[in-house]
Amino acid sequence: MCLAVPGVIKEIRGNIAVVDYGGVVKEADISLLESVDVGDYVIVHVGYAITKLSEDEARQSIAAWKEALERLARF
Amino acid sequence: MLAFKDFRSRELAKRALGVIEKLAAEESYTFMHVCGTHEQAITRHGLRSLLPANIKLIAGPGCPVCVTPASEVDAAVALAEEGKVVLTYGDALRVPGSELSLAQVRAKGCDVRVVYSIREAVKLAQAEPEKEMVFFSIGLDTTAPSVAAEIARGLPENLSILNALRLTVPVMELLLGLGDLRFEGYLAPGHVSAIIGAKAYEVIPQAYGMPVVISGFEPLDLLLSVAMLIKQVKEGSAKVENEYSRAVSYEGNLRAQELVNKVFEVATTQWRGIGRVPFSGLKLREEYAEWDARRRYALKESRGVDIRPGCSCHLVIIGKLSPQECRMFGSVCTPAKPYGPCMVSQEGTCNVAYRYSQQVV
Numbered sequence: 001m002c003l004a005v006p007g008v009i010k011e012i013r014g015n016i017a018v019v020d021y022g023g024v025v026k027e028a029d030i031s032l033l034e035s036v037d038v039g040d041y042v043i044v045h046v047g048y049a050i051t052k053l054s055e056d057e058a059r060q061s062i063a064a065w066k067e068a069l070e071r072l073a074r075f
Numbered sequence: 076m077l078a079f080k081d082f083r084s085r086e087l088a089k090r091a092l093g094v095i096e097k098l099a100a101e102e103s104y105t106f107m108h109v110c111g112t113h114e115q116a117i118t119r120h121g122l123r124s125l126l127p128a129n130i131k132l133i134a135g136p137g138c139p140v141c142v143t144p145a146s147e148v149d150a151a152v153a154l155a156e157e158g159k160v161v162l163t164y165g166d167a168l169r170v171p172g173s174e175l176s177l178a179q180v181r182a183k184g185c186d187v188r189v190v191y192s193i194r195e196a197v198k199l200a201q202a203e204p205e206k207e208m209v210f211f212s213i214g215l216d217t218t219a220p221s222v223a224a225e226i227a228r229g230l231p232e233n234l235s236i237l238n239a240l241r242l243t244v245p246v247m248e249l250l251l252g253l254g255d256l257r258f259e260g261y262l263a264p265g266h267v268s269a270i271i272g273a274k275a276y277e278v279i280p281q282a283y284g285m286p287v288v289i290s291g292f293e294p295l296d297l298l299l300s301v302a303m304l305i306k307q308v309k310e311g312s313a314k315v316e317n318e319y320s321r322a323v324s325y326e327g328n329l330r331a332q333e334l335v336n337k338v339f340e341v342a343t344t345q346w347r348g349i350g351r352v353p354f355s356g357l358k359l360r361e362e363y364a365e366w367d368a369r370r371r372y373a374l375k376e377s378r379g380v381d382i383r384p385g386c387s388c389h390l391v392i393i394g395k396l397s398p399q400e401c402r403m404f405g406s407v408c409t410p411a412k413p414y415g416p417c418m419v420s421q422e423g424t425c426n427v428a429y430r431y432s433q434q435v436v
Contacts, residue, residue: 047192051269057321
């Protein structure tokens with residue numbers, strides 16, 4: 001029920017964004033988000049974008065984990 | 076998108092599993108998640124069989140379809156039988172009421188339609204203004220903002236809301252108060268958390284000394300979260316950590332929270348298999364009462380039969396019993412012909428266990 005799907009914003013028209021979920025394109029309401037731009041990744045639940053996905057955060061957490069895994073593997 | 080793909084990396088997952096094995100050593104750990112989407116991800120990726128045997132992941136009350144009580148389904152069924160058009164998510168259609176489900180009254184000729192979102196319900200009501208329509212609004216914290224947004228914008232006059240929205244954190248607290256459940260940490264649901272923020276869980280370590288890690292839904296997210304929980308337990312610490320930082324902030328989605336607060340107030344509500352949980356539901360505020368189907372149609376609260384004789388869903392919902400331990404599982408109760416609520420939804424613990432035929436607890 002709380003299934004939510006990440007996609008990338010292709011186009012914005014007022015409160016509605018056209019979101020591409022890896023090939024499947026569907027409209028989503030973006031009024032719950034402060035600011036979004038074309039090219040942003042968002043997570044969409046029941047037709048509403050609920051949060052932006054941060055690629056920086058993703059990169060940082062993967063990097064931090066690689067480091068932690070290396071440290072722990074030597075442990 | 077490359078950075079997101081790393082969360083499915085086989086090589087990183089292997090390394091994470093090695094680390095988990097090392098961290099856990101000989102100790103046993105049990106962690107509970109409270110999210111149907113987590114259950115699907117854990118089962119689909121076979122994480123239970125990949126994790127060392129001394130680490131158990133159990134499913135708590137995370138599927139809104141499973142915890143919607145029969146009395147609410149009965150209300151939706153009664154409205155459909157009176158000739159209203161009932162609109163709801165596909166998942167809600169087969170949830171058993173005391174006697175009938177919405178799918179069964181539809182088969183009898185009532186007008187019950189599946190919508191993907193409340194937006195679609197609004198559009199349908201606008202397209203057919205001569206019909207009285209009711210949106211059966213089930214869901215958790217994740218779904219509430221979409222409903223609040225549409226109500227705040229103003230609904231078509233012929234549409235009202237049969238509200239059944241519930242909140243996750245109060246039921247997580249309630250389980251800790253039961254005392255006889257044994258687990259060492261919570262995997263908190265990522266999408267619920269995108270709305271309510273990491274801050275919403277602070278009460279759990281503070282009041283109950285229970286570690287919490289907010290987890291994403293990729294295999295690596297879940298493995299890393301398990302490692303984080305083991306680490307907290309080993310260090311004797313209890314705090315809220317956020318593994319899913321690419322989607323969840325400490326404060327959460329403030330705009331969504333404001334909208335939910337504007338339209339709804341917190342109320343005590345009934346959970347199927349659990350009972351009445353204080354401050355765990357959302358109720359329309361007085362200013363929006365005109366959209367409340369219960370008021371508009373003077374619906375009486377039925378008692379409802381939540382758990383039918385022989386069904387063990389009340390124990391499965393709180394993680395005390397695995398689906399396979401129920402004698403109805405796979406014989407009397409299957410996804411094609413569900414007997415209990417946990418077998419209905421694609422995210423119900425029994426439904427997931429049946430489809431992927433794997434040990435869940």
